Amino acid sequence: MKKGRKDNVRVSLRVFEGFAGYGGASFALRRLKRRGFLDYKTIGFSETDPKAIELYKTNFPRVKSLGDIKKIKVEKLPDFNLFTGGFPCQPFSTAGCREGEEDDRGTLFGEIIRICEAKRPQYIFLENVQGLTSGKLRPTFEKIMYELKRIGYDCQYRLINSKDYGIPQNRLRLWIFGTRGTLPDGFELTPPKKKLRRKLKDFLDEHPDESLYRTPQQMAHIHEIHHNDVFDVPEPLCYDYYNRKVRTDGICMTVTPPQHNVVRIVEPMVNGQERFRKLTIDEHYRLMGFRIDKRGREIKYPPNQTYSELGFRAGNGWDINLVTILLEHIFSQL
Ligand SMILES: C[S@@+](CC[C@H](N)C(=O)[O-])C[C@H]1O[C@@H](n2cnc3c(N)ncnc32)[C@H](O)[C@@H]1O
Structure with missing residues (x-):
């Protein structure tokens, strides 16, 4: 070279x-x-x-x-x-x-x-x-x-x-x-x-916008059509829409354009309510390798x-x- x-x-x-x-x-x-x-x-x-x-x-x-x-x-x-x-x-x-x-x-x-x-x-x-x-x-x-x-x-x-x-x-x-x-x-x-040292939970925003969360009615509908139980998770995990299950390995499924409508985050319950949401934009970009944190943003x-x-x-x-x-x-x- x-x-x-x-x-x-x-x-x-x-x-x-x-x-x-x-x-x-x-x-x-x-x-x-x-x-x-x-x-x-x-x-x-x-x-x-x-x-x-x-x-x-x-x-x-x-x-x-x-x-x-x-x-x-x-x-x-x-x-x-x-x-x-x-x-x-x-x-x-x-x-x-x-x-x-x-x-x-x-x-x-x-x-x-x-x-x-x-x-x-x-x-x-x-x-x-x-x-x-x-x-x-x-x-x-x-x-x-x-x-x-x-x-x-x-x-x-x-x-x-x-x-x-x-x-x-x-x-x-x-x-x-x-x-x-x-x-x-x-x-x-x-x-x-390389060994995976950080999991999905380390790539998430501290305070995602409430508009990204599904309502209890929407959650009931998802459980009905996906034939699964209430999501009760110990830490934020990815819900795999294709396979209709929570991924417990701390890895996110492939990030796709939002119209494919697949990546979802399941968070621990709050006051007995499920917390299920879309990714924020910064989360999309962190998962594409960008550094976005309190010290600055790469994009x-x-x-x-x-x-x-x-x-x-x-x-x-x-x-x-x-x-x-x-x-x-x-x-x-x-
Ligand atoms: C798979 S994406 C590439 C992503 C890119 N490597 C990045 O890091 O974001 C393919 C891109 O090709 C662009 N594209 C499609 N037709 C094109 C054309 N005729 N000339 C130039 N770019 C085109 C699309 O708009 C799209 O952004």
């Missing part, structure tokens, strides 16, 4: 952040830069959702917004040596209808190939859902890996779960890292696992975005704790 501008910095990156969302790659790179592990500059980010662009710009005001990746003219793009992108996962997700390439968003991968074939960045770092690697979508995944190889990248892919790296969220994602030429002998994308929200808009972004975002660990692990081996 080339020396950076500063002698003590081993890695120097110029980054194109594709499908940027809130900027998961940039948040992780910023952490690594602050730690003195690397130096980086984002040459631009590509994103189409105005609310995501606004959130990104609130946190990285100096990075140029390049808009729709399909409209980017490669001859006008400055050079970069790292392409990052969590290309849209809805067409591949088990939560979606899995139309794969038949869904318009499923072919956005072709834009990664178009841009990287022309600009030839040294590294590619991609993310998607586990569903892309299995069942009827497996051929699409194989095509993606074939295309990356065809344009000159030696890639490794792994399924990696956030809960194995310090965040109590069961979030299993596909990660792909590739380099032009050949990955070093023995290169391993999966970092050593700023634009003033006028709604619960759904901010929650949607978190549900589609990158766990920045994991991405920081992954990037450090990757670039330590190059």
Whole structure:
């Protein structure tokens, strides 16, 4: 790996952040830069959702917004040596209808190939859902890996779960890292696992808004349709809507956009009343790896975005704790 501008910095990156969302790659790179592990500059980010662009710009005001990746003219793009992108996962997700390439968003991968074939960045770092690697979508995944190889990248892919790296969220994602030429002998994308020291209860707000709690009538309805008993828990835990039971392991199910309507917190009863609620926005973002506490907050929200808009972004975002660990692990081996 080339020396950076500063002698003590081993890695120097110029980054194109594709499908940027809130900027998961940039948040992780910023952490690594602050730690003195690397130096980086984002040459631009590509994103189409105005609310995501606004959130990104609130946190990285100096990075140029390049808009729709399909409209980017490669001859006008400055050079970069790292392409990052969590290309849209809805067409591949088990939560979606899995139309794969038949869904318009499923072919956005072709834009990664178009841009990287022309600009030839040294590294590619991609993310998607586990569903892309299995069942009827497996051929699409194989095509993606074939295309990356065809344009000159030696890639490794792994399924990696956030809960194995310090965040109590069961979030299993596909990660792909590739380099032009050949990955070093023995290169391993999966970092050593870390013991989970903090549980879901450590990621919750002290005083969530009362509007997030279900009323006793709503609780009675949930018990009726889910065929379960009153929730009497010793500490705040996650209620798994899919499997209709309280998770007793202190780990949260996958954080998804609020319209999927699944993550719920069950708290100990107060005066014999159940306490059952949705996540607050800060809780969404803590579970995506952000530091938000009394000492400060790592992400700023634009003033006028709604619960759904901010929650949607978190549900589609990158766990920045994991991405920081992954990037450090990757670039330590190059
Ligand atoms: C899975 S999310 C990526 C999340 C991101 N890595 C983060 O950390 O928040 C995919 C993103 O691609 C964006 N997107 C969809 N179509 C796009 C296009 N044509 N050009 C650029 N971005 C697009 C979506 O709006 C969405 O925010």
